[in-house]
Amino acid sequence: MRSHYCGEVNETLEGQSVSIVGWMHRRRDHGGVIFIDLRDREGLVQVVCNPEDAECFAVAERVRSEYVLKIEGLVQLRPAGSDNADLRSGKIEIIAKKLEILNASETPPFPLNELLDVNEDIRLRYRYIDLRRPEMQQRLRFRSQITRQLRHFLDSNGFLDIETPILTKATPEGARDYLVPSRTHQGEFFALPQSPQLFKQLLMMSGMDRYYQVVRCFRDEDLRADRQPEFTQIDIETSFVEEEDFMNMMEEMIRGLFANVLEEALPNPFPRMTYAEAMDRFGSDKPDLRISLELVDVSDLMGEVDFKVFSSPANDPRGRVAALKVPGGNNLSRKEIDDYTKYVGIYGAKGLAYIKVNDIDAGREGLQSPILKFLPDEVISAIMQRVEAKTGDLVFFGADKATIVNESLGALRVKLGHDLDMVERGWKPLWVVAFPMFEWDEKSARWHALHHPFTAPRESDLALLDSDPEKCLSRAYDMVLNGTELGGGSMRIHKTDIQQKVFELLGINEEEAQDKFGFLLNALKYGCPPHGGLAFGLDRLVMLMTGAASIRDVMAFPKTQSASCLLTDAPSPIDDALLKELNIRLRKNPQAE
Structure with missing residues (x-):
């Protein structure tokens, strides 16, 4: 039915007859000559329907948006000065000799030839x-x-x-x-x-x-x-395989993907960061390294202040007080600060304290904040030194359970980066490693697997499964790109006794383990090799690489x-x-x- 796709007709076919099919994308009537842009999956091509060809012209007058057409015609170069550099076929046009309507179309619910914000x-x-x-x-x-x-x-x-x-x-x-x-x-x-x-x-x-x-x-x-x-x-x-060899192989695969598809060179090797460092500096286990803002822990400075909003979490083993300096943020209005306060409330934060740095050399007198009256001079000075504050900066504070502080300030860090145009262009991949095996759920009062129950603990931490599960680190690794987890993986448990111990820590008794995972436990008895892997989220990967807003x-x-x-x-x-x-x-x- 076709000799060429629309987008593949170009100047190399000048003087040749072609047959194309597709949808009527746009129709223009210029002084008796009808131009049709025909579209298929490969692109657009311009078709010219002259009144001298009466039969073809009569059909062209009837076509409407999204009609399915078959057109046979002669390829010729466009007149000088009328090339369209945005089209692969932009140097030629097709002079229609035969035009057939394969199917008509009702008016579409939204136009396809305009950049409109369609619901x-x-x-x-x-x-x-x-x-x-x-x-x-x-x-x-x-x-x-x-x-x-x-x-x-x-x-x-x-x-x-x-x-x-x-x-x-x-x-x-x-x-x-x-x-x-x-x-x-x-x-x-x-x-x-x-x-x-x-x-x-x-x-x-x-x-x-x-x-x-x-x-x-x-x-x-x-x-x-x-x-x-x-x-x-x-x-x-x-x-x-050991995790280092496997991670290197996955790096190579993703570097090759970006090089071949986007012609972008990713770093070799990808930087590595422990889970603990990622949470401490960025409040997230998938940090966006394009944004230079970082969290700074000030819990040790707040332990002795009279203000319980700060001192209570500072002295709580599961609490945290952290600061987030925003260079040049001094010009944020009160309304903008209130809006950011509402934003962190989404993540459970009860408030968002701040200090505006009007003049760093003037000490307390050069600062502006409702919380200054609660803080001694030496604490204020220590905070300013630790965050390396300069005149014109603003410092936000989070104080609560560490999980809430990390999640709320981590999200605020990313939002500020985008709002204030502080996002570096390009691609910033990294590996996040050394995840804890378990996290404590206060509501259910039991351990949960941070990745999944089949993740292997580090060999050096096996004893901690009995003595101190909270400190036990896993052999898990996540690949992160621009603040998005591309893939998560780990070395797996390949020994029955370790798998049973992990189930026990997770509150899965022997009967439940047999009911839900008996086939796995039985298989582990018959010579299971050391193994590990990773799963990439294809939808997320494509979303990132195309710049789409949603998967x-x-x-x-x-x-x-x-x-x-x-x-x-x-x-x-x-x-x-x-x-x-x-x-x-x-x-x-x-x-x-």
């Missing part, structure tokens, strides 16, 4: 039209290019592409499972996998040695811009933030007959009544 719900409801936009097509083509590049690297390095089950057993991995009722096993359920974690470990026990998969994963959790109920991972696992803009058919599909109206009610067949009865929500 996202409308875009998702008519996703098949939204995906015709050149910007969306380019992103999905880019996504395909990324997966092709990653597959090539992994294939070239001896990894096997192996599929793992989608219908599996429900296991606790930090989010809710999507459950699938079984018709043949009445009253029992499959779960959709949150990740292939256990199956890829079983593949290592099976001797597959190196595995990867571009795999769909499912998590029934609250959504954000970088979260979806179903998402794609580049899942990787390998045996008989919804790099997925073909995403869900909304409420986990619904506006295109297909899913989820939707199920026929009573099918529910009866599955032995399921719906119960009305008392609150709804």
Whole structure:
């Protein structure tokens, strides 16, 4: 039906006859000559319909936006001065000899040839039209290019592409499972996998040695811009490898990806930073190194002050008092400071203290803040010295549980960086390493795995599993890029006694461990090799590399933030007959009544 894609017709085809198909992107009537911009996935090409060709011209007069057309014509160079440098086909035009309407179109719900701010719900409801936009097509083509590049690297390095089950057993991995009722096993359920974690470990026990998969994963959790109920991972696992060798290999893969796809050179090697340092300096385990602002701990300076807002967390083993200096921030208005105070409240902060530095050489008299009356001169002086304050700066303070201070000031640091145009251009990757094995949950009064229950502890910290689990560090590593976690991984537990001990610390008793993970514990008994891996979030990676604001803009058919599909109206009610067949009865929500 076609001889060439629209975007591939260029000056090398001058004088040749071509056949193209696509959608009518734009139609212009200039003094009796009709110009049609025809669009397909490869781009646009300009078609000229002259009135001398009466039959062709008559059809051209009838076409409207998004009509599907087939055009046969002659390629010629555009008149001097009329080239379009924005198009690959911008040096030529096609003189139409035959024009056929393959299908008409109703008026689209939004125009595709203008840069308009279209409501996202409308875009998702008519996703098949939204995906015709050149910007969306380019992103999905880019996504395909990324997966092709990653597959090539992994294939070239001896990894096997192996599929793992989608219908599996429900296991606790930090989010809710999507459950699938079984018709043949009445009253029992499959779960959709949150990740292939256990199956890829079983593949290592099976001797597959190196595995990867571009795999769909499912998590029934609250959504954000970088979260979806179903998402794609580049899942990787390998045996008989130390973390340094594996991390170096993953670095090489990502460096090659950026070099080949974006022509960007990433550092070699990526910098490494411990979890403790990342939290201390940036309040986050995925710090954006493009922003130079850093948190500075001042807990030791606040322990003896009379102001309990500072002294109480300063003397709490799980508390923290930290400062965040904003160079040149002295000109922030009271309203702006109040807005930032509301912002940190989202993360649990009860307030946001500050000091404006009007004249650093004037001591207390050169500072402006409601909290100055609570602080002795020597404390004020020590704080200013520690944060290296200068005239014109502003210093924010957070004081609370360390988790709240880190999360709120860490988020404020990023927001200030963007608001005040303090974000360095370019790419800043790093590895965050030496994560704690466990974190204490005060609500449930028990330990939780910081990564997942199958992460191996450091060999040197094995004794701490019995004596002091809080100090036990894991063999986990996260790759971070510009403040986004690209992928998380670890060396895995490959010995039964250690896995059982970790389950015990997590409050998973022997009976529950056998019920949920018995197949894994049994497999560990039969010669499990040392192994580890990593999973990259493909959607996040594509979002970063394309500059999209949300992963919804790099997925073909995403869900909304409420986990619904506006295109297909899913989820939707199920026929009573099918529910009866599955032995399921719906119960009305008392609150709804």
